[in-house]
Amino acid sequence: MAERPLHEHTLGNGLRVVVCEDHVVPLAAVNLWYAVGSRHEQPGRTGLAHLFEHLMFQGSGNVAEGEHAALMESAGAAFNATTSFERTNYFETVPVSHLELALWLEADRMGTLPAALTQVNLDNQRDVVKNERRQRYDNVPYGDAFEHLCALTFPSGHPYAHTPIGSMEDLDATTLDDCRDFFATWYAPGNAVLSIVGDVDPEETLALVERFFGHLPAGAAVPGAADGRLGPISKLTTRHVTADVPSPGYFGMLRLPADGTHELEAAELATEILGGGSGSRLYDRLVRRDEIATELGASVIRFVDGPSAALIQAMGPDTEAIAAAIDEELEAFAANGPDEDEAVRAVALAERGFLESTETVTGLANSLSQQATQFGDPARVFSAPARAAAVTSADIQNVAARWLAPGARAVVTYGAAE
Template identity: 75%
Template sequence: MAEQPLHEHTLGNGLRVVVCEDHVVPLAAVNIWYGVGSRHERAGRTGLAHLFEHLMFQGSANVAEGEHAALLESAGATFNASTSFERTNYYETVPVSHLELALWLEADRMGTLPAALTQANLDNQRDVVKNERRQRYDNQPYGTAFERLCRLTFPEGHPYAHTPIGSMEDLDATRLEDCIDFFATWYAPGNAVLSIVGDVDPEATLAAVERYFGGIPAGPQTPPARPGDLGPLTEIKAEKVDEEVPSPAYFAMFTLPSDGGDDIEAAELAVDILGGGSGSRLYDRMVRRDQIATEVWAGVTRLASGPSLALVEAIGPDTDRIAEVLDEELARFAEEGPDADETARATAQAERGFLEQTETVTGLANALSQNATQFGDPARVFTAPERAASVTADQITAMARRWLAPGARTVLTYGGAS
């Protein structure tokens, strides 16, 4: 995708706005990122960022409970929200004729949500989140693997040691006052980026944003988040999970460089070559040749304010043998590095991922918000293929040696050998 002209503006209250024209279809995507996620939570109140994502749909001063979703559905919109370690985002894609409805709804909850924060809403949405935790994590085979690995990987109290879903105990302990304070601290215009992509006129769109959002008070300066730095792991920390699962499984986590620099590009390509699909080294060795696993996969979670994370998953009866082969393949990769075909294939896969991310107005709006929030430059999204293509085989090898060394990872095993 060629770089598209962006129209950027910051309101007097600090809200950063990015507008991008795309006249292919008569739609407009509205995407707002707040710079708050689970890493900003305090001890004893984990899960509050994700709980707040749910509370944001329960009404505001001028929107009754249930009306936010009803208005968007009646306009033919698609909409949702998500919470991660580092941000919470809200998004809707609407027929362009309903753009101002979407802007008004987002502005009303940004400016007036506490008017609708009631104990009944809190109790209801807390139960929804707890049920989500049961269904998606606690009662799913391997459902808590990522959460357990984060606790193993990061020291106690580290901002990434807990995941966005939070704990049942902390959810139960959350009070209405906690929610009101959380909103006042993090849901200020200066801690948000609003991106709008679609069949829009930039000047008219910016005027509408000013009209709906401009009167919202700036709010206090957000407090500094706790530092999240962590270097490469230096040993194996392992835990065996005593749960009934369909098949024995082996999970491993590695730290990687933070997102935003050149090193993460090479490190992610290394992970892709090692375990990114059926053409990868680990799949070829474990599934095809040695037949010690039925499934192998590796992927990366990029994080901008702490180490990115690589996860390797393998399903197979002998988890000890899987661990041995993983070490062998990591050692071989560190020694030999990738060949030209592997490098080209991984680079092409990275470019395809960029195209999939930005081929719709919804995806592009999200990518613009991300790059503006995390790196201060929404246009950075357009350089993703170039950044991946510039990585050399030597850089990939160097990153593998530093971050994917044998004998340096956190490990979970389910069933199988001990």
């Protein structure tokens, strides 16, 4: 994708706005990122950022409970929201004729959500989130692996040591005052980026944004987040979970450099070469040659405010043999680095990933909000392929030697009771 002209503007209240024209189809994607996620939560209130995401759909000053979804559905919109460690985002893609409705709904809940915060709504959505936790984490095979890994990879009290879903105890302890304080602290125009991509006129769209959002108060300056910087993991930390699982499972996590660095670009390519699909080294070794695993995969989670993370997952009857083979492959990779074909393939896959994430107006709007929120530059999205292509084989080898060392990671294994 060639770089497209972006129209950027900051309202008087601090809301950053990015508009990008795309006249292929008569759609408009509205994407709103708030710079708040689970890493900003206070001890004893884990899960509040995600719980608040649910509360944002329960009405606002001029929107009744359930009306937000009903209006979006009647407009033929695709809409949702997600919460992660560093942000919460809300998005809807609508026929361009309903752009005003989407903007009005987002502005109304940004400005007046506390008017609809009731104990009934809090209790209902708390139960929804707790049920989501049961269905996705507590009552499915390997569902709590990521929680265990975060707790092992990051020190107690570190911003990334707990996951966005939160604990049952903290969810139960959350009060209406906690929710009001959370909104007042984080849900202000100055802590948000609004991106609009589609069949729109930039000047008219910016005028609409000013009309719906311009009168909202700026809010107080957000508090500084806790320092999340850490170096590589220096030792092996393990945890075994006895559970009724289909197969013994191996899950590993390693720290990586922070997002926004050349080193992370190299680390992501290294992870792709090692475990990114059936063409990777680990897949070839564990699944094809040694036949000690039936599944193998590796991926990267990018974090800006602390170390990113590499995940390695394998299923097979002997998790000790899997661990030993992974160590051997990491050691060989750190010593010799990738061959030319591996490096070329990894860069090509990175470019494909960029194209897939930005090929729709919905995906591009999200990527623009991300880059504006985390790096202050929405146009940075278009340089992703070039950043990957600038990584050399020596860069990949160097980052592997430092961050992907054998025997230095957090590991969670699963197996049935004997």
